[in-house]
Amino acid sequence: MKKTFYYLTMLLGVMAFVGCNPMEDIHDEIDAELDGQLAVADADYTLTEDDYEELGQNFPNFSSLDDAKELIPTLLSDLYPTYGAGSQLNVSFDLYDPLRVEEYTVTSSDYASIDLSNGYFSGMGEIADFLDAKYPQAEEGAYVKLTYMILAEEKSYTLTDADFDLIGEELADEYPDAASSAAQYGNFDRRSDRDAYWSNEMIVKALAIVISEEFGDVKGQKYNVTYDIYDGSSGTESMTVQFDGNAYIAVGGTSYEFDSPEDYDFIGAEFAEAYPGPAGNVAQYHSFDIRSTSANYWSDAMLLEAFNALLMEKYPDATEGTQFEVSYATYSGSVSTNVISLILQGDAYVVDTNASVSTIEETKVFAYTNGSWDEPFMIPDSAYTEEFGQSYSNFDDEDEAFAKIATYLKLNFPYAEEGEMKAVAYKFYDGGTTTEYANFLFENGSWSVIPSVVTETLKFGYQDGMWVPDNTIKYALGGTDYGIIADALAGNADYATAVASMERYNNFDRRPGASAYWSDEMILEAMNALLDEIAGGAAEGQKYLLTYDIYNGSNTTEDIYLIKQGGEWVLFE
Template sequence: MKRFFKLLMLLAVISFVACENELDDVYNELNLDNIVVGVETYTFTSEDYAEYEDELGGEEFFETQDQADEIIPDFLADKYPVWGEGSLVNVTYNLFDETVLETMTASGILSNLGGIDSYLSSNYETAPDGTFVELTYDATILSNTLSDGDIEDIAIRMVTEYPEAAQSADRFGNFDRRSSNPAYWSDTMILEGLYRYLGEEYSVGQVVVITFPIYDGGTNFSETFVVMNNGYKFLKLDVDATGSDAIEYTLTDSDYDTIAADLATAYPGPAANVGRFGSFDVRSSSSNYWSDAMLLEALNIVLPAASEGDVYAVTYLIYNGSVTTETKTLLYTSGAYVENETTVEVSPVVAKNDGDWVFPYTFTRADFDMFGFRFPNFSSSNIYILDIHLKDLFPYAQAGDVAMVQYDYFSGGVSTKYGHSVFDGDNWHLTPDVIQTSFQYGFEDGEWVPDNTIVYALLSADIALIESTFIDIYPGPADNVGFFGSFDRRPGSGNFWSDAMLLEAFNVVLDARDPGAEEGQKYSLTFLTYIGSTVPETKLVIKVDGEWVYQE
């Protein structure tokens, strides 16, 4: 009876008394520590941010995740004073989260955006839309030496914007590079002229070495730019492309027909396919697959006889799920063409948009000059012009279209920013750097702490590691996951991956990827599975006694 009376007293205290010390006294007397275990979701409000005005500088967002992890536990302790061990709150809040540029290095040689998309789709398939990657790779390069007549054609295209410079170029067949002369051609003007004249000749992502005649008042009569076609303009690259001269050749419909006829006996399926569609099927799983050796054999059939040592840059159509172009650089020696890639290392930025890898629209000095800016960057006072420019750039945009952008921004200093703008049917809207996000906090050892779960999606490199590690232990399942990139989860299948087998694989991956993980570290692992169709699956693991085990 006495205990029942004290319980009634506790309820009265909780209902009517706001003094935390009195609550603690009652709890101590009844020995009811951690009486409440709660699970809740909560979203920060304007009033909540106002409580921490000094720490947040009056803003309604956290500057960093570390700042959120410092403030939110204090907030939860005040909001849920009687919640105890094991309680969880998933908190939604605003976080300053500007897009971070990731870096990757590709193996092999890529010739254009089609090759970039194919590589990243295979090696970074878990990347969400909005991901920006600086990809370093060896790019095949083409060359083009402009004549006086080419310069005159460029002048015609530029006369409206730059009348004096264009008239000079038309008259003398060169670009005047004397900066003090009224007919001066700046780098920006030359790049603009080159793109207007040559932009449609090269595939998006192609690197081209362009040599053109100049006059600088001295002994230099030509200059060379190494440029990349990003689909919007030529971007000048700061790379050394010495020795890149090559004769360009693009396969014609007649060439595909000739290849199909000549190789019909040797490769009946692939030959018939290329004759029908006018492109080489390069999917290794296809019965019409053209290997590199077969492609070289085909090109030798149609390419013209050349002089010993000549280099040809041969462009042709391929099919790898969609039709795109590929360029192969070949050396003519001993009466035949052999592989002889002329390459240069480049590091362009690409972004994932609606499932495809694309070049972002990069704002250059030419754009800022057109805007009438004194400096080649945006700031808080004029960033709105970015969206206005996109409206002019994409006049046929549909509601929901997304444009990926790269630009310099001034805020105390100049930095390069990456982001995306969404079209609502009338206007473009650049997505702000402040996002709404959620994070879980738990009550452990008498205080609120951030849950340490790391969310990770298995990559192609992880799958390759699993295949090589388990090929002798589980030959069928290991070979299957290596080939398809997904774990067969159908019970009864000869390639079935059980939970126990998956845990073995997770231990191999996490020990390789995070060898310094501390005891108690948690991971949420997402991976592709096959259950009749390909679907993602997620498993939760934690490090206990040096090993990764499933979370209970």
Template structure:
């Protein structure tokens, strides 16, 4: 019996003393595996199937924070061979609806309305947009949220005009939504000042929007609202005749987004991108920008540091590479390289925010020209090594 306990004690002792070496071995293996994984840059746009795989009901996220929470697992599953210092720029859609009408008021400003305001009574028209908003606030003081007022009024801007524009009441304020004139409906092939259905509106409104904003410096992603009309059943008795079965003209708000060459219906989603970095095998959202020095960057370093490091600065400007041989009279030691990268980044991004990160690839000469990297972060106004 004593022998049994003796051998058991030996076995337990071996097991206990073996734990720590085994953990060290596992850590070493994991580290080696991570070092053997690829280091690369991923650029990817999510597809509808990707959103399904993420367990989402729609092909978009509700917020950027949701994307930051779910995408690391997506990257780990789809790019298992990418290791530390890899980066990924992922483009995705977020749900970003814009307000439209829930109820409608159709109103034409009368002579009595103009006469009630000393600024408009003389000529029975508006001549300043502020007058329109003042009128609306006085005329409709208790509107429900997202009420659209389809307003017809006279406006003088050097010549008299009759306009029909929308004014959408959202969160206590009116926003003007430009409408179409009778002439614009005719230009689009309509006999009357309305469309037959929404599909027709979607097809034709981009044409008039491009004309309306032809003198504006549009950029891809710009969103423009417009009010359009359909001839529909008057379910809300908008015309006030007591019937909800007749047909009349209703006004609607719709948004269109400029894609760089034309307008298309806005689908209530915005395209966003997030940069992720791989640290110790884990993908985390980060703001790292990877940048490779161009010829002009070496020239900036050379001219800026010529009075400080004459030989090395002249050499880097001439050969477009940093001499990293410690035996060379043109040697760029680690602290000098950081100083050089400060010159580059301050020139490249003078207004970079605190915490901005860069991975800089530069040409180095160690007997042959090779690429080397420095990982930097901006802290206290200075670019330092990002550990």
């Protein structure tokens, strides 16, 4: 009542003083006078369950940050009516943040975006490169269900007696004598003058039955199948077949995968004099460096020389027309697997231009943890019954699942480091069995699941008669961001070494005295260049908290807090 009387008295005084001023001027002066009478505070506040209920929430949390930013100012106005201009409150609240798996299908232009000339990935390295480029602001614990084309690794399979029995049943009507013989003897009769003879075309049909039963019909996938034969004496043969979308066909040659480290060591020794740098590198790292700017670069011609040397060593009796599909590891910033088809012509292997690259469509879930993308750790089927005491290969209680998985991780990852995150995939039954995902964090010597309700803190300031949330945008630099900075600073000769190092390693060298050292002033200039590119339209007063990778003797990160003032990005303290 006293406060009301005071405000009324002040109002009458101001009206008498201003005389004939318009009413809007009167209101402005009253507001300014009242603000001058209110307290300026800097305090902390944590929402209670009653607060959420008062704000109309069904649960003691918010479903999004936007909801929190919209609703909390109303609460603060009720709680702190005596706080005025210049006041700041750090408000803590609970946020419902369930794990979400985003789905994305890679397009033909996506492959080109990371400089792939073919419309497929060759391995995990290229998939990770794409995810880094596609999601440069990915937060720890983010998940993506990705559908893409990938170079198919040839699968090997050997026919069993049970497989020959299946062939005998399925082809009994079409090839009665041959099918009966195959089932009885567990081999294909290759004597062309016998009623039980199996031609190559007949064998393709037989293999199609087995592969379809064993693996399903996966378009583009190749299978190198070994089987017993009889041609007057017992022996074995192999054939590579592929499902083309309609039927199985015979393709390619023998699959050969570089064995690490023996094959790479052989190449290193064989070419030590001709190509000392590349040879030493391949022997050390067990992959071929295919970066044209590298001193250890392996050109296509050099690779063909290396494959010739190895195949001649491994198969000295190979005859004209012998075909191989060679799988080998390459390095182009990350390690990937490449496949090349070769055929023996004369006394050398050449690229088989008639052989087609085998690709398949694949869908997998990837998680971003500890600064990189990879597949989540999948709980083995055997662990549910053998380790967790479940009746079936799944969980049916979430709390029990999290508790037992935490113990399992401690046993299987005894050298986990403080703060390490592990993405986990597990089977869960709730009327049907599904694959679920959870993130676990290693802290204080044990693993614990990251809950779906997390605590967030936002700063609110009192401006123009209302509480306003802080507008800081948190942004973690990704691979493409370092390229943007490199392009922007390319013309600065003083930065040449530092920029080259940053672009190569996707981090800033923060070792004082190093030739590639980035000072605080240089980093500020780099971040200005980045924000001018990615946030050029940002309004005056916009804030950014940027997290970037550094090297100071070990790989870690730093933060820089900037605000846009006068059209430039300056440090915000």
